[in-house]
Amino acid sequence: MKLALFGGLYSNYLSLEAAISEVNARGADAVYCLGDLGGFGPYPDRVFPRLRDCNIACVQGNYDNSIGNELDDCQCGYTDPRDNHFAQISYDYTLSHSSEDNKAWLRNLPKEIRVKVDGLNVLLCHGSPRRTNEFLWESATSTAFLDRLCLEHDADVIAGTHSGIHWQHKLMNGRRYVNVGVLGRPENDGQSCVWCVMLRTGVDADPGADVCDGSNAAVPISVDFLMIEYDYLQLAAEMRAESLPEEFVETVLSGWWTTCLEILPSRERRTGRY
Amino acid sequence: MISPGISIFPSIGLRALDELWFQVAGTICNLTCNHCFISCSPQNHSFEFLLFDEVEVALLDSVGHGVREYYFTGGEPFLNKDLRRMLKRTLDFGPATVLTNGTVLKPEWLEELYAAEQAGRFSLEFRVSIDGPSAKINDPIRGTGTFVKAIQGVRLLCEAGFLPIITMTQTWDDSENARIMKDFGLVLKKHGCHRPRLKILPRLKIGAEENRAEGYKETERITPEMMLEFDRDQLLCHHSRVVTSRGIYVCPILLESPDARMGDSLADSLDPFTMRHGACYTCYQYGAICTNSTMRPAEPRSES
Numbered sequence: 001m002k003l004a005l006f007g008g009l010y011s012n013y014l015s016l017e018a019a020i021s022e023v024n025a026r027g028a029d030a031v032y033c034l035g036d037l038g039g040f041g042p043y044p045d046r047v048f049p050r051l052r053d054c055n056i057a058c059v060q061g062n063y064d065n066s067i068g069n070e071l072d073d074c075q076c077g078y079t080d081p082r083d084n085h086f087a088q089i090s091y092d093y094t095l096s097h098s099s100e101d102n103k104a105w106l107r108n109l110p111k112e113i114r115v116k117v118d119g120l121n122v123l124l125c126h127g128s129p130r131r132t133n134e135f136l137w138e139s140a141t142s143t144a145f146l147d148r149l150c151l152e153h154d155a156d157v158i159a160g161t162h163s164g165i166h167w168q169h170k171l172m173n174g175r176r177y178v179n180v181g182v183l184g185r186p187e188n189d190g191q192s193c194v195w196c197v198m199l200r201t202g203v204d205a206d207p208g209a210d211v212c213d214g215s216n217a218a219v220p221i222s223v224d225f226l227m228i229e230y231d232y233l234q235l236a237a238e239m240r241a242e243s244l245p246e247e248f249v250e251t252v253l254s255g256w257w258t259t260c261l262e263i264l265p266s267r268e269r270r271t272g273r274y
Numbered sequence: 275m276i277s278p279g280i281s282i283f284p285s286i287g288l289r290a291l292d293e294l295w296f297q298v299a300g301t302i303c304n305l306t307c308n309h310c311f312i313s314c315s316p317q318n319h320s321f322e323f324l325l326f327d328e329v330e331v332a333l334l335d336s337v338g339h340g341v342r343e344y345y346f347t348g349g350e351p352f353l354n355k356d357l358r359r360m361l362k363r364t365l366d367f368g369p370a371t372v373l374t375n376g377t378v379l380k381p382e383w384l385e386e387l388y389a390a391e392q393a394g395r396f397s398l399e400f401r402v403s404i405d406g407p408s409a410k411i412n413d414p415i416r417g418t419g420t421f422v423k424a425i426q427g428v429r430l431l432c433e434a435g436f437l438p439i440i441t442m443t444q445t446w447d448d449s450e451n452a453r454i455m456k457d458f459g460l461v462l463k464k465h466g467c468h469r470p471r472l473k474i475l476p477r478l479k480i481g482a483e484e485n486r487a488e489g490y491k492e493t494e495r496i497t498p499e500m501m502l503e504f505d506r507d508q509l510l511c512h513h514s515r516v517v518t519s520r521g522i523y524v525c526p527i528l529l530e531s532p533d534a535r536m537g538d539s540l541a542d543s544l545d546p547f548t549m550r551h552g553a554c555y556t557c558y559q560y561g562a563i564c565t566n567s568t569m570r571p572a573e574p575r576s577e578s
Contacts, residue, residue, distance in 0.1 A: 079473065080472075081452065081455065131507070137397075138395065139369060139395060139396055139397035140342075140343060140369045140396070140397050140566070141342060141343075141368075141369070142340075142341060142342050142343065142367060142368030142369065142396070143368075144336070144337045144338075144339075144340045144341060144342075144367070144368065145292070145340050145341065145342035145343075145368070147340060148290070148339075148340025149340075261469075262471065265369070265397040265399065265566070266397050266398075266399055266436060266437040266471075267391070267396075267397040268397075269437055269469070270435070270437055274469065
């Protein structure tokens with residue numbers, strides 16, 4: 001089986017379109033979105049038709065929960081005043097530009113999706129299986145902790161997004177944690193591209209791929225991180241047309257995060273410019 | 275201080291052991307800050323240094339609990355001569371954070387630790403306590419000359435490649451917070467810290483702080499009603515325990531409270547804790563202030 005997994009759209013309908021084309025070209029059997037459809041980018045309603053047309057099942061992210069329930073903020077929980085300032089601009093814009101139908105749709109999304117793939121229990125969530133807005137960073141999450149999540153939540157593969165940077169870690173008995181990255185903005189690496197994942201299992205995995213023998217018989221797993229190129233210049237132009245902060249535009253153009261940096265562990269932050 | 279005014283206090287279970295703390299320097303510190311919630315000083319041996327082997331045993335034990343990250347505190351952790359060895363060992367297990375006053379750091383120690391961090395997957399964080407952007411604000415609290423020394427420590431950390439988090443205990447009015455943050459950002463940049471990470475922490479009105487300013491009022495307690503629909507993840511006792519020279523404690527703040535001792539080993543320290551202290555009220559108000567929290571204060575509502 002080939003499962004395409006992406007998250008953190010942040011209203012970036014241009015990268016969503018590019019990602020759908022890419023995973024379709026690679027023969028995805030199913031496509032899932034792990035939440036946070038809005039925020040950051042322009043015209044939040046534009047991602048919804050494409051998700052519906054392609055029957056892409058979605059997990060509810062913290063942003064989706066906030067917009068769907070018309071809460072006061074995005075629930076990222078920043079403590080830095082500057083981060084909160086920009087997060088609120090983004091949130092207020094997204095809330096005021098989201099249709100009532102789309103809010104209702106977001107409100108009713110599930111907090112997790114479970115998929116049985118070649119006998120593997122695949123758990124799709126937004127932040128972590130236990131908490132939608134929990135950040136799981138590569139440098140700040142022990143292997144023992146991820147093992148515990150897999151056992152407590154009866155999962156062979158846990159896939160999440162939320163933190164904005166893709167990574168994976170191999171766990172006991174071949175289980176796997178995969179952060180699929182985000183489609184909505186670059187990864188704070190100086191590149192304009194964004195990322196998603198193709199999870200290949202069973203006969204679709206690479207020859208000699210690591211085998212998971214967690215819940216069932218041994219099943220090989222391959223994880224491909226897909227670099228998605230899209231028309232970021234158009235996105236930047238549309239963000240400016242909507243008077244979104246120039247700090248956001250700079251991120252799209254430069255690939256460096258300019259806001260919401262407080263949540264980063266030092267190791268992830270050191271790789272960035274700011 | 276335990277309040278006599280409220281007879282029933284809420285109890286909180288350990289959801290999971292996410293963070294394991296090491297009171298690695300006990301209550302021994304080179305400074306005698308007059309707001310210290312456990313009254314650390316060069317003479318306070320209520321809690322002694324942890325030994326490397328004690329840390330090693332707890333690290334091995336922690337794997338079975340699925341511990342996510344590790345914290346090292348005191349006193350001043352760097353007074354423990356085994357700290358660097360402990361940290362390097364810890365980085366085999368997960369991310370580590372050191373809470374330091376920044377005044378005793380040496381460049382060669384930090385170079386050694388940076389190399390250890392770079393050799394593995396996990397972050398090594400430093401939280402440096404400096405109580406304001408100037409000696410005028412900091413030194414009356416932490417001691418004469420400590421601002422200059424601590425800023426020098428921050429410079430050394432940055433030069434070694436780290437991005438320290440500066441934590442300030444708030445001894446000023448809320449209205450001053452924005453200015454303090456701005457001023458401190460400028461000061462740090464001037465001293466080689468170009469990406470300042472600043473946090474303002476509330477005062478904990480126990481220990482030395484109770485004598486300096488004031489203690490908790492009897493009404494400053496968590497009641498059972500306050501816990502209804504409260505996000506328990508915001509409380510450290512819901513997901514942490516502390517290894518000390520005198521056993522396992524519920525949190526690093528309540529070391530002077532006998533009821534905060536939970537057991538001899540991690541395995542027998544997992545019982546619920548009764549939140550009867552004024553300091554519990556501060557955690558309730560401000561969240562798990564001691565940690566680099568990854569569980570943010572706002573939990574999404576359940577599906578409608």
